[in-house]
Amino acid sequence: MNEPYRTQFEIRCAFNGFCKKALKYEASNAHRDVRNRQLREVTFSDLTPDEESQLYTTDTYSFDEADKFFFVAGKTFTAKLLADALHALPEEKRNAVLLYYFFDMTDAQIAQQLNVPRSTVQFRRTSSFELLKKYLEGRAYDENEW
Structure with missing residues (x-):
């Protein structure tokens, strides 16, 4: 700290301002991330059958006499x-x-x-x-x- 004579109240106010600014920027980042994710998301009802078939796989089993x-x-x-x-x-x-x-x-x-x-x-x-x-x-x- 450059100002050695700051009061405890002034220090708390400065820290409070820093925290509020950090939370504001973090909220802004979170909203941006949600908005970007929503732009890329597609609902299942909007998928074509080919796209839908790429979302899952099925297992096939063969039953031989040995099994x-x-x-x-x-x-x-x-x-x-x-x-x-x-x-x-x-x-x-x-x-x-x-x-x-x-x-x-x-x-x-x-x-x-x-x-x-x-x-x-x-x-x-x-x-x-x-x-x-x-x-x-x-x-x-x-x-x-x-």
Whole structure:
């Protein structure tokens, strides 16, 4: 500072003026940026079908016979076998398994939805594994059988 004898009030006023000027210029910049962005923006309804198709992409999947099988612990399983195994479970156990593993629900959430205690949901879910194991062991193909 060149003026050593400025009062505290004068210093605050000078700083206040500086802040107001900075905010004014920043607001001006923000308004300019918004105006420039609005000039470049196009609504979806104004797009041609060709332009619209460039905004997204779709995945294509091919399902070969090899994709229908998966191998675990020397056994070959098909998606249909797994679906049949789930369908063979009693309905209350199947619901607990599906809600837990496919809908990412906790035991407490499942219990609230099914109106049963949480421990019942946990028992149904864990006991389902034994039933699924027995079902799949009897029907899975050994890799060596191919």
